[in-house]
Amino acid sequence: MNSPRRRAREMALKALYQAEMVKTSNEEALDQVLSSTLYHPVFEALARDFLKNSKNQKILSGEVEDFVPDFSDSISAFPHQASEDLTTQIKEILERHFSGVARSQQTDDELKDFYKKTLDKRRKNLPIEEFARELVSCVSEHHSTIDEIIEKTAQNWSIDRMAALDRCILRIAICELFHFKDIPANATINEAIELAKKYSADRSYEFVNGILDRICKENKLSKLETTAAVRPKTSKSNQDIETS
Numbered sequence: 001m002n003s004p005r006r007r008a009r010e011m012a013l014k015a016l017y018q019a020e021m022v023k024t025s026n027e028e029a030l031d032q033v034l035s036s037t038l039y040h041p042v043f044e045a046l047a048r049d050f051l052k053n054s055k056n057q058k059i060l061s062g063e064v065e066d067f068v069p070d071f072s073d074s075i076s077a078f079p080h081q082a083s084e085d086l087t088t089q090i091k092e093i094l095e096r097h098f099s100g101v102a103r104s105q106q107t108d109d110e111l112k113d114f115y116k117k118t119l120d121k122r123r124k125n126l127p128i129e130e131f132a133r134e135l136v137s138c139v140s141e142h143h144s145t146i147d148e149i150i151e152k153t154a155q156n157w158s159i160d161r162m163a164a165l166d167r168c169i170l171r172i173a174i175c176e177l178f179h180f181k182d183i184p185a186n187a188t189i190n191e192a193i194e195l196a197k198k199y200s201a202d203r204s205y206e207f208v209n210g211i212l213d214r215i216c217k218e219n220k221l222s223k224l225e226t227t228a229a230v231r232p233k234t235s236k237s238n239q240d241i242e243t244s
Contacts, residue, residue: 006191008131009172011038013195015136016168026140031078034129039076042121047071050114058101067097075118086122087115138175146174153214165200166208173212177221185221189213 002010014037015030022029047068054060071093081089091102094111102111139146147159150170159167173192176183189212196205215221 004127005131006194007038008128008135009191009195010198011128011132012135012139012172013165013168013199015132016139016171017165020164020168026136030132030136034132035076035078038125038128039122040072042125043075043118044068044072046114046117046121050117054110056098056101056110058098064097067093070096075122080122083119083122086119090115090118134180135172135175138179139171142175142179143171146171149174149215150211153211153218163200163204166196166204169195169200169204169208170211173208174215177212177215177219185216189216 011030011033015033016026018024018033019026019029051059051064051067071090074089074093075086091111094102147167150162150167151157151159154162162170169192172195173188176188176191177185180188189209192208192212193205196208200208
């Protein structure tokens with residue numbers, strides 16, 4: 001099973017690739033990826049499970065199939081409702097499809113359990129969302145300098161000649177190497193290799209590994225511990241990434 005950080009890297013990669021393909025902002029693309037890939041399948045399954053196990057006749061005889069896409073689309077959409085407002089949002093969706101059910105004492109325990117499960121699912125996925133946002137924010141902030149590092153390191157390869165997925169994988173990994181000092185460099189490189197194996201061409205992982213290994217050597221980054229002292233939430237200029 002993928003760790004939260006690996007799933008976050010996958011979300012970030014999909015967002016950066018999508019942004020490059022359709023020429024939108026990285027942050028807008030990430031919202032779309034998180035909604036459709038991370039949250040929507042979870043809430044769709046939760047809605048179907050709720051209907052399957054419900055014993056309330058108002059629900060069973062209501063607009064069952066219309067409820068599922070409305071619930072999963074609404075709860076997955078960005079910007080998210082605040083946690084304290086999420087229960088109210090769920091009640092409103094229920095009332096649209098099963099009039100009076102949210103006010104019925106007969107379903108009180110059933111609905112409380114549904115509210116709790118929805119909140120729990122949101123909380124469980126929040127660390128994935130937060131780390132993905134840190135990665136994408138870092139890439140956006142340091143984009144030009146990251147690409148300079150890639151071109152300097154990839155001898156005889158211009159950034160434009162590289163596969164788009166490989167570029168995106170390298171940008172994420174370089175952000176980690178220089179801006180996430182709690183992540184060992186060898187872990188960052190291994191994760192980048194896994195992304196290349198899963199999403200890019202057959203031997204892309206060798207290219208990615210070679211570039212990142214050379215960056216570590218040229219910038220004297222220990223494979224076990226990086227030397228960066230900033231996180232992407234801290235506003236810094238591109239010169240914070242050493243290129244020599």
